[in-house]
Amino acid sequence: MISLSTHIPIILIATPILVAALMILLRKQPGIQKVLSVAVSFVMLILSVILLSQVWSGGIQAYEVGEWGKYGIILVADLLSSGMVVLTSFVSFLSLIYSLDYIERKSLSASYYPLFSLLVAGLNGSFLTGDIFNLFVFFELLLLSSCGLVIANEQGGVTKSSDKMEATFKYLVLNMLSSIVMLIAVSSLYATTGTLNMADISVKLSAMSAAGTLPWYVFAIALMFVVVFGNKAAIFPLHYWLPDVHPTAPSPISAMLSGVLIKVGAYGMLRVFFLIFIDTLDIFKPVIMYLALATIVVGAISAVAQTDVKRLLAYSSVSQIGYVFLGISFGSIYGITAALVYLANHAVAKSMLFLTSGGIIHHAGTRDMRKMGGMVDSAPLMSLLFLVGAMSIAGMPPLGGFIAKLSLFDAGIGEQYYFAIGIALFFAIFTLFYMFRAMLLMFWGEKRDVEKYGEYSHHGTSLLMTLPIVVLALTVVAFGIYAEPLIALANATAHQILDPQPYIDAVLMRVVR
Template sequence: MNISMTHLPILLVAVPILMSALMIFLRSNANVQKWLNVSVSFAMMLISIILLLQVWNGGIQVYEVGEWGKYGIVLVADLLSSGMVVLSSLVSFLALLYSLDYIEGKSLNSTYHSLFNLLVAGLNGTFLTGDIFNMFVFFEILLLSSCGLVIANEKGGVTKSSDKMEATFKYLILNMIGSIVMLIAVASLYATVGTLNMADLSVKISAMTAAGTLPWHTYAIALLFIVVFGNKAAIFPMHYWLPDVHPTAPSPISAMLSGVMIKVGAYGILRVFFLIFRDALFLLQPTIILLALVTIIIGAVSAVGQNDVKRLLAYSSVSQIGYIFLGIGIGSVYALTAALVYLVNHAIAKSMLFLTSGGIIHHAGTRDMRQMGGMNKTTPIMSVAFLIGAMSIAGLPPMGGFIAKFILFDAGLRAEYYIPVAIALFFAVFTLFYMFRAWLLMFWGETRDVEEYGEYSSHKPSLMIALPIVSLAALAFIFGVYAEPLIALAQAIAEQLIDPQPYIDAVMTRVVR
């Protein structure tokens, strides 16, 4: 294998970290700074695609940082981790491109660029790490960088600084509590098993289970990880931070948070439980399904009553993550395939909706949909983009969201989970209602009262605003009419999750000495 190809996993983590530092030194030259950042982000997206193709064709890639064996930093690229890196690289590139014309000049400097790169490094590191402690470290990088980005100023922003600070403080406190819980869980796991490498943990916990020597508190540790990942994913009852943070964050950061960041929680469940806590997962499946259904219900019901477009999209994200967890809870290969297809389609559609909402808010000068109306005449691109996103989230053909919902419900029926499927299907109707209510309020009907609310801004979406939105809209459509490659990839990932032995063998052969 070419030596350059063997270093792809570390490049996806190290380059964003180095770029984060470089952005600070380039603060005096804004043009060089922003275009270098965009160019490197595009390169990272290409590298992530190459890595996925390499894993698809050549098998799991294991990269050791140093020669510390199972005690060192190990990056593992299987289909799940490399696929998630492609998704995060795509959304981050488009969000960064959008940021160039959206974030106010003073904030679009070394701080914003630096923190954005740290966020990307944290995401890629979380997906690629092969040990549980470094997952904790990357979670902390994600938390700190995202807090800084949430309070960045938007061009034409309508959010008060005090509201931004309050939402960020809530986000920070709740996630710091999650960090403490995760640190306790990781420390307890190490004290119990004596290793932090996830493949080694899998082997040792399986051996202890077979020998009947696995301590009972290992299942309590598994519950702690449910809390940690549930908090990251914003599932009930740990969803309270999300509806406040999304509306106050700049729209490209909202796209990152909803498109990728909350998927970190779903990834954590898939990676840690299907690899390490397989027996505990079997016991916890009813709990995961119950939490998923309550999350679907609360998110959908809360979204129906919202007039703030970004708060509506935030509650929608809460509801939609419940569908992903429903597939994880059912746990069959077909259900996991559905959950993964759903994850990708939601990431694309919701990222597009948040980016679109940014343009809408800039044009209208408000997030209140009741103070809009008739914008189909002034911003037709935004109208079409929001409609495509709404159709995908609502699960209407020919968008990718339809395929995702169809195979999820089919998987549930095949596994004889009739009541959960019926509940999920019923509240999918709520999604249809609140998404199309939002579209009609903003883009149709009478143009708003000029005397009361003022004229719409004459600012038209620039190329940097329109290109990411159009690109995501195209993907939402493509994954609806030509879903076979995505489904094939998702099924291959699901099969690896159900049978993690190839992952274990790849890591144990390479690093456990």
């Protein structure tokens, strides 16, 4: 009798890949595809929650694929990775339900379901893997599948397909370059330490550091990883692809990209820098901090001037990921706790805002905010939900964003980074401004007839589109009102990140078959 509970890490990766293959075979039966994909996505959500609770109560789980010990590929579920997997499963489940009505039927059956499953597999894989080359493989998996999803057609066709091609080309070229940089870094690490297992690399590098023989090029490798994860997370000098790609993607995919995919960069930074490159952190903490501050400034200023609602949200994502990296760069337990709380809150609130903007675009038939107006009468539910999301991103008290910003600024003041906190606080006010400017433009003002809103406004928002947004909105409110469980989880995770010994023990205390 195989005990299911010990095999959850591999199930979370293998099932979506299998489902992706099944979906291609079932493309003539859209009904079965629909039921199967939603059911599998729900089961994955439950399994990821079970995994998180197992890790919470039973410590770090290491799963050997093929029983090769540390020489093979190991999947490691610690609090950080299992928490990120829960976040992925939650957002992807709701995005999938939303896209049933949002994506065009033909595109949905032929390519959307398989690629979405592969995207989930890539995300789960890159969070759970304990092998740095395997991380590269999963990065490529999620890069290619997200490229295919950005091109997917939405109903109504608000975005021109030439725009999608252009955005995907920029995305793909920049990310191929970053994966080339990552391969250089990984192979240099392999040449330095002779292993690809992250825990093993960590042991060997800290042994070299203790002996005083840490080679100089380890710093160069660490810098390459800053570039790689910075490109994934779109921090300052590498953020130019994001405001093109996230708005042109269909709304549920924008929600996945902004909600989860850019967090892969933050996850990678936490994992690689606090496990492998601990000894280089003294040099790289200020680098990450100033890049984060520049990201906050550039994102916030650019967002103010936008007229396209999804482009505004995309620039807001750039600005908000800067706050996450700011928390990471403090490097203290409280700082990382705040960064993780911020990350979870931003993931939920921003995916909610992108899904809402999809509803608004369906209603208005345009993405230009100047052509909208008075929607508080014609689409009252959407305006309420947008208000909840906007207030959370801006950091208003009853909602999750307030707790996140409060703990981040508190951590910064406790660490006496007054300059950084000053800049971050000043541009938090910008966040408030651009979010409510969008609010005023779209929902208030002169009421316009629905007939003026283009030919697709009759499509309306169906129940399947509204329900996921409502669930996400309730989560945002819950994160604000009852934030203790999230903060406790983030705090335990931060303790685990800053003390990598249990992780190393869980991975290395194994015998080869």
